[in-house]
Amino acid sequence: NWESNLAAVAGLREAVAYARSWGLDAIAERVGAVAESLRDGLREVPGVRVQDLGQRRSGIVTFTVEGVAADEVQARLRGQGVNVSVSAPSSTRLDTERRQLPPLVRASVHYITTDAELDRLTAAVGAMVTPAG
Secondary structure (H helix, E strand, O other), X not given: OOOOOHHHHHHHXXXXXXXXXXXXXXXXXXXXXXXXXXXXXXXXXXXXXXXXXXXXXXXXXXXXXXXEOHHHHXXXXXXXXXXXXXXXXXXXXXXXXXXXXXXXXEEEOOOOOOHHHHHHHHHHHHHHHOOOO
């Protein structure tokens, strides 16, 4: 590149300043709380299974939806403007083989993720397993 992306540099500068205003410990605490809130919400949805283990979990929430393949969950959510990814068994071979896991839906929260966004994701996933009434 012969040119510099000044807009990206300016954006990064603002993002770093914002993160520094929070502090790393506060960010870690917030991400953990947001992720646990999402896990709790998803656990309340019949047919959804949160797959995360461990005492100290990250901001990545993995889950399955009974009767709906992970890539289909991703596509349906994308259609509603919700971004998730799919974690293939080849990405976590030891855990996948030990627990016999299928591909998992992977939602990554951030310290700026809102409760409304969590509710939107949970409702969208719930609509996949709840019969239309």
